[in-house]
Amino acid sequence: xxxxxxxxxxxxxxxxxxxxxxxxxxxxxxxxxxxxxxxxxxxxxxxxxxxxxxxxxxxxxxxxxxxxxxxxxxxxxxxxxxxxxxxxxxxxxxxxxxxxxxxxxxxxxxxxxxxxxxxxxxxxxxxxxxxxxxxxxxxxxxxxxxxxxxxxxxxxxxxxxxxxxxxxxxxxxxxxxxxxxxxxxxxxxxxxxxxxxxxxxxxxxxxxxxxxxxxxxxxxxxxxxxxxxxxxxxxxxxxxxxxxxxxxxxxxxxxxxxxxxxxxxxxxxxxxxxxxxxxxxxxxxxxxxxxxxxxxxxxxxxxxxxxxxxxxxxxxxxxxxxxxxxxxxxxxxxxxxxxxxxxxxxxxxxxxxxxxxxxxxxxxxxxxxxxxxxxxxxxxxxxxxxxxxxxxxxxxxxxxx
Amino acid sequence: xxxxxxxxxxxxxxxxxxxxxxxxxxxxxxxxxxxxxxxxxxxxxxxxxxxxxxxxxxxxxxxxxxxxxxxxxxxxxxxxxxxxxxxxxxxxxxxxxxxxxxxxxxxxxxxxxxxxxxxxxxxxxxxxxxxxxxxxxxxxxxxxxxxxxxxxxxxxxxxxxxxxxxxxxxxxxxxxxxxxxxxxxxxxxxxxxxxxxxxxxxxxxxxxxxxxxxxxxxxxxxxxxxxxxxxxxxxxxxxxxxxxxxxxxxxxxxxxxxxxxxxxxxxxxxxxxxxxxxxxxxxxxxxxxxxxxxxxxxxxxxxxxxxxxxxxxxxxxxxxxxxxxxxxxxxxxxxxxxxxxxxxxxxxxxxxxxxxxxxxxxxxxxxxxxxxxxxxxxxxxxxxxxxxxxxxxxxxxxxxxxxxxxxxxxxxxxxxxxxxxxxxxxxxxxxxxxxxxxxxxxxxxxxxxxxxxxxxxxxxxxxxxxxxxxxxxxxxxxxxxxxxxxxxxxxxxxxxxxxxxxxxxxxxxxxx
Numbered sequence: 048x049x050x051x052x053x054x055x056x057x058x059x060x061x062x063x064x065x066x067x068x069x070x071x072x073x074x075x076x077x078x079x080x081x082x083x084x085x086x087x088x089x090x091x092x093x094x095x096x097x098x099x100x101x102x103x104x105x106x107x108x109x110x111x112x113x114x115x116x117x118x119x120x121x122x123x124x125x126x127x128x129x130x131x132x133x134x135x136x137x138x139x140x141x142x143x144x145x146x147x148x149x150x151x152x153x154x155x156x157x158x159x160x161x162x163x164x165x166x167x168x169x170x171x172x173x174x175x176x177x178x179x180x181x182x183x184x185x186x187x188x189x190x191x192x193x194x195x196x197x198x199x200x201x202x203x204x205x206x207x208x209x210x211x212x213x214x215x216x217x218x219x220x221x222x223x224x225x226x227x228x229x230x231x232x233x234x235x236x237x238x239x240x241x242x243x244x245x246x247x248x249x250x251x252x253x254x255x256x257x258x259x260x261x262x263x264x265x266x267x268x269x270x271x272x273x274x275x276x277x278x279x280x281x282x283x284x285x286x287x288x289x290x291x292x293x294x295x296x297x298x299x300x301x302x303x304x305x306x307x308x309x310x311x312x313x314x315x316x317x318x319x320x321x322x323x324x325x326x327x328x329x330x331x332x333x334x335x336x337x338x339x340x341x342x343x344x345x346x347x348x349x350x351x352x353x354x355x356x357x358x359x360x361x362x363x364x365x366x367x368x369x370x371x372x373x374x375x376x377x378x379x380x381x382x383x384x385x386x387x388x389x390x391x392x393x394x395x396x397x398x399x400x401x402x403x404x405x406x407x408x409x410x411x412x413x414x415x416x417x418x419x420x421x422x423x424x425x426x427x428x429x430x431x432x433x434x435x436x437x438x439x440x441x442x443x444x445x446x447x448x
Numbered sequence: 449x450x451x452x453x454x455x456x457x458x459x460x461x462x463x464x465x466x467x468x469x470x471x472x473x474x475x476x477x478x479x480x481x482x483x484x485x486x487x488x489x490x491x492x493x494x495x496x497x498x499x500x501x502x503x504x505x506x507x508x509x510x511x512x513x514x515x516x517x518x519x520x521x522x523x524x525x526x527x528x529x530x531x532x533x534x535x536x537x538x539x540x541x542x543x544x545x546x547x548x549x550x551x552x553x554x555x556x557x558x559x560x561x562x563x564x565x566x567x568x569x570x571x572x573x574x575x576x577x578x579x580x581x582x583x584x585x586x587x588x589x590x591x592x593x594x595x596x597x598x599x600x601x602x603x604x605x606x607x608x609x610x611x612x613x614x615x616x617x618x619x620x621x622x623x624x625x626x627x628x629x630x631x632x633x634x635x636x637x638x639x640x641x642x643x644x645x646x647x648x649x650x651x652x653x654x655x656x657x658x659x660x661x662x663x664x665x666x667x668x669x670x671x672x673x674x675x676x677x678x679x680x681x682x683x684x685x686x687x688x689x690x691x692x693x694x695x696x697x698x699x700x701x702x703x704x705x706x707x708x709x710x711x712x713x714x715x716x717x718x719x720x721x722x723x724x725x726x727x728x729x730x731x732x733x734x735x736x737x738x739x740x741x742x743x744x745x746x747x748x749x750x751x752x753x754x755x756x757x758x759x760x761x762x763x764x765x766x767x768x769x770x771x772x773x774x775x776x777x778x779x780x781x782x783x784x785x786x787x788x789x790x791x792x793x794x795x796x797x798x799x800x801x802x803x804x805x806x807x808x809x810x811x812x813x814x815x816x817x818x819x820x821x822x823x824x825x826x827x828x829x830x831x832x833x834x835x836x837x838x839x840x841x842x843x844x845x846x847x848x849x850x851x852x853x854x855x856x857x858x859x860x861x862x863x864x865x866x867x868x869x870x871x872x873x874x875x876x877x878x879x880x881x882x883x884x885x886x887x888x889x890x891x892x893x894x895x896x897x898x899x900x901x902x903x904x905x906x907x908x909x910x911x912x913x914x915x916x917x918x919x920x921x922x923x924x925x926x927x928x929x930x931x932x933x934x935x936x937x938x939x940x941x942x943x944x945x946x947x948x949x950x951x952x953x954x955x956x957x958x959x960x
Contacts (some may be wrong), residue, residue: 081857097558117680154676157859183831197777199849201870213872225949226875227880244869245817245955249878305856309653310673312666312960361669362654367676395571399692 071344076300076334077178077204080327080351082161082308083333084372085320087357088384089129090143092377094122101358105313105365121141123402127316128324130202131332137374139383140335140342142445146370146387147407148353152399154367156308165205166410168433177431178299179207181417182392184427188220190296197283199301203328205301210247212255214286214300225400226253232443268409280304280330288337291345298421307351332378338349343378346420346446350374350409356401357392372405373412379420379447408433415442475813479549479929481505486960488512488771488804488920489591490827494926496591508782509804513630513797515590519948521568524587525662526871527836538644543715545570570615574608578620578852581840595628598821599623602860604640604682606649608853616645616719617853633764633794634755637682643753644707644719649857650674655699657728667726675699677858683754685763694735700728701739701746706859722747761789765799772803781808782935814930815957817865820848821958823877827884827952828891830927831918836894840900844880848873881953882944886945887915920947931956 091107092098093116099106107116114126117133121414123145125132135141138175151168153159166177172355174361181195194211196202205211225231232253238247283302306323313320332351335342354371376382388406389397398404410432417423417431428435475483481500482692487494488509500508528534536544543549549569551562558566585594601621607615628636640646645836647653652674656667663669675698679690704727711717723745731741737753737894739746754760766787769777784806785799790796818826824841835841845852848868855861862868883889893913924931924939924947931939935954939947951957 118887146716155680156857162658199847199870199872199876200868201866203866206866210871214872224879226878230943231946231949234938234942234950235953237941238935238950242935243955244625244865245874245958246869248874249955250871251877252873255871256875259514310671311654360668360671361656361658361663362671363668364649364651364671366672 051142052148053269056240058409059347062380071222071341072295072298072340074298074300074345074419075181076141076287076345076347077161078327078331078349079163079204079303080303080307080349081303081305082156082351083159083355083367084307084351084371085313085355085365086145087349087354088315088320088373089126089324090119090145091116091124091126092122092389092392094308095125095392097357103359104363105315105359107316112117116316117190119385122389124347125181126324127352128321129328131328132376135332136383140376140378140380142380142382143385144373144375144387144407144412144442144445145385145411146390146403146405148371148405148409150405150408152369154353154369156352156367159283161203162200163352163409166413167434168410170434173433175207175415176202176204178301179209179211179430181421182209182299183207184358184417184423185421186192187299191251192294192296194299195287195290195297197287198343202301202303205299206207210251212251214283215292221404224256227255227399245408253448263325278326280326281333281445284330284334285337289336292337292341301356302404309355310360310364310366314360333375346377346380346416348373348375348413348416354403357403359398368402369398370405373407373409375412375416375445378422381445381447386442388440407440408436410441411438414438419443419446467581476929479708479813482610482812482927482930483810484508484804485591486814486826488595488810490585490595491836491960492926493829493832494922497926506805509801512590512592514884515593515630515802520588520590524583527583527587528580533573533576533578534622538616538619538623539711539717540715541573541619542612542644542712544721545617546712548713548715558758561662568958573851574614574617577608577621579838580618580632581621581836581852582825582841583825585821592800593626593629596800597626598767598773600629600636602855602863603767603857604636604646604893605855605860606645606853607856609856611648612648613645614646617644620645624885630797630800631795633760633789633796634752636796637678637755638748638751640682641678641702641856642746645721647674647706647720650677651701654702655705656726657700657703660703660726660728662723670696670699670703672696672699675702680756681859683763684759685766686758688757690735697732697734697884698750701734701750703727705744705747715935735869752938755794756790758786759785761794764794765789768799768803769808771863773806774815775866777806781806797917814956816822816863816870816960817878818960819863819868820845820877821851821852821861821863822863822871823958824880825847826960827881827957830923831884831948831952832922832959833884833918836892836917837890839895840883840889842893844876845922847876877958878949878953880959882949885920885948885952886919887917890915892916904947917945918948919950920951923948923951927951927957 085258086445088107108114110116110124114127117127117130117135118124132141149159149162149168151162161171165173178194184352189209191210192212194205195214196205196211197214198285199213201211226235239246285302303329309320312318331347334347338345350373351371354368355365356368360366390404392404394400396404414428414432414435481493481497483686484505485496489496498771539761550558550566552558588594606620608614613712620643626641628639650673650852651671656663656669658669672695676695680686684690704723706721706723708717708719708721724743727743729741729743732739734750739749765782766777767781769785773781785803788799788802824844828835828841842852850861890913935956939950942950
């Protein structure tokens with residue numbers, strides 16, 4: 048904190064209270080993989096023979112071979128399409144919590160996604176998303192760009208009482224709009240005066256546009272179709288990084304990617320799943336680089352609504368499952384480790400005799416991030432994840448203090 | 449008569465003449481007409497408002513429930529005429545645009561050039577299908593039919609960018625949706641279950657009984673995806689009372705429902721074929737009912753059970769009430785519609801008639817927020833715009849997050865306010881309204897062929913194309929019953945060139 052010249056303004060409290068001069072706001076980025084990504088082929092339990100017995104065509108070859116998985120430790124290895132994340136793993140900024148997820152038995156994508164987004168598995172009537180409740184719990188006054196959602200629609204995870212900004216997509220996003228003309232703007236301001244939900248949305252749109260779009264370059268490559276396809280993610284990640292370094296108000300960001308529902312012809316080290324994983328890994332690596340020093344204050348969570356069946360199905364794919372891996376990346380992550388209580392893949396250890404079981408509730412992972420990284424008090428957790436069961440074990444060691 | 453008692457008498461007479469009603473005062477006739485056209489059509493046009501005024505709301509509803517009796521006008525048929533690809537059947541489409549059409553030297557994989565040419569040709573299928581859909585929504589007198597085509601397409605969603613579905617987008621709607629959109633639900637369900645686009649999208653075409661004679665390679669085993677989604681999304685609903693066991697049983701029932709490969713290669717014949725050599729013919733218990741051993745008829749029996757289930761009636765009734773009345777429809781209305789569905793054996797017309805003549809429908813004026821599709825189409829109709837190039841309209845829907853035929857998930861696009869109202873969406877809609885109102889899109893000019901100097905049909909060279917702005921006076925006159933006080937005042941105070949943009953970009957116009 049700069050002192051006015053000649054004035055002694057700070058109380059004499061000593062270095063314990065002195066904030067680091069370069070300490071930025073703590074940020075959380077959530078990337079949701081819609082469609083249930085096959086976690087067993089992302090963080091591969093290669094040391095278990097059952098994995099190879101149950102997946103004759105889609106298993107990832109063991110580490111060491113040409114197309115082999117990338118060894119993470121003596122038990123697990125990473126899908127080779129995620130090679131761009133290995134530097135983060137080696138730097139200990141990437142961790143996984145395996146056999147994690149929502150305890151609700153529902154195998155419907157749409158319901159299960161709802162239960163990840165509303166933060167109350169098994170209760171569909173919760174009216175808002177846990178990221179919006181998190182926004183409400185952050186100290187200080189709200190600004191229009193505290194939370195950023197990638198794409199033009201507002202996902203449930205960010206719906207609620209606090210306004211959220213959109214990161215517009217597509218080549219038109221940064222071009223001038225009619226609303227930039229002062230005369231047009233002032234006429235529409237009158238039209239949208241008032242308290243209705245539409246009027247609120249209009250005002251937030253005006254404010255966010257001014258803040259976000261001021262000097263953004265065009266992106267011709269991006270498919271102009273609303274939701275980003277997997278291969279657009281590196282471009283999205285670049286823009287997100289640039290915005291977050293420029294706009295210190297942004298605390299939360301969310302992006303969803305589709306295309307993970309590999310019922311048929313999933314592929315192994317090559318193929319459908321591999322093709323989707325590569326741009327995801329590239330994008331996350333780009334985000335970590337693009338944030339520069341702000342990476343130290345950022346945690347990225349990658350999560351999916353459930354995992355997929357242990358056994359390959361009749362079409363060289365997998366069906367809806369249960370347990371999955373949650374990915375954590377960031378400057379304060381105690382990475383280089385696969386956390387969680389691994390239940391194993393033997394028949395007796397599976398959920399309903401078909402799926403990887405869940406030994407860590409996803410809410411415990413998120414609550415740990417909100418408490419240790421966003422520094423929200425215990426009391427806030429009861430509001431953000433109402434009904435969350437008590438934590439067993441210590442996930443706290445996953446993040447540095 | 450003394451003054452005060454005369455006043456009392458006048459008051460008494462006036463009170464007697466006022467309508468008494470247990471509900472809120474129903475909207476004035478003009479407002480009620482526009483309300484109807486916002487729900488069973490894609491919004492009013494001046495001509496259509498005059499037509500409904502002339503024949504009355506009840507007769508218009510009946511007219512719309514009988515689309516075959518309404519001839520398609522030249523304005524529509526001349527726009528549809530050049531779209532040749534849409535006349536091809538599913539097998540022909542596969543042969544002409546699918547794998548058999550890719551040029552390869554014998555034994556060699558195709559060159560990059562051959563693949564590029566192939567993708568370009570295949571993409572023209574999507575272009576034509578989207579153009580045809582838009583032209584019908586904009587200019588067809590069979591408005592309710594088009595509303596139901598879009599409703600059922602979302603209900604039975606497929607994704608044009610999912611593999612082979614690109615070949616059949618357009619054909620799926622023409623063969624499996626439009627003919628049944630106002631028919632019986634069971635026929636619609638069966639038509640989608642037999643169309644290659646659905647069998648591909650939800651992976652049933654490889655669904656095979658593991659121990660059957662033809663089980664091998666990609667066709668080695670059961671695939672539950674379609675069995676699950678046909679119950680969860682298409683019929684019973686997620687709380688419809690089916691178990692995981694029912695999902696597996698239905699998957700076994702539907703083994704062998706797939707493509708007619710020989711006809712695909714030759715381009716002739718039907719695209720659907722039942723392959724008994726991949727089918728599990730054993731007797732089964734499905735949703736508590738016995739299905740005797742058999743072939744294709746097992747699947748038809750299962751579809752009949754699903755179509756006739758009370759859970760299906762309730763699920764469809766809810767979706768219809770949500771689309772036509774309110775995001776959270778009144779349970780009493782949903783119950784009445786479900787009852788009608790059961791009584792009429794899934795007659796969509798009968799259910800719609802009950803819905804459209806209900807008090808709940810009448811009293812729900814302005815309660816729905818327009819989806820991007822509804823907003824763009826209704827703005828073009830209200831502005832009486834001549835469209836020969838639909839690309840800017842499709843681009844706007846995509847910018848708003850609703851690219852036509854490209855919904856990635858089987859549950860289709862939602863139609864609730866929560867799904868579409870956002871700050872960014874509001875800004876983009878206002879931008880669209882401004883460009884549409886000023887004529888900047890040049891929608892009347894057909895898209896240029898590559899390398900041409902962009903001539904329009906009357907041979908106007910590109911350099912002389914002029915914007916055709918929307919007439920604000922006619923627009924305001926037509927929409928006046930729907931515009932609130934704030935909108936009226938703002939428009940009145942605005943310069944002439946901005947009025948139409950304000951009306952089309954107003955919060956009032958974004959509701960239906």
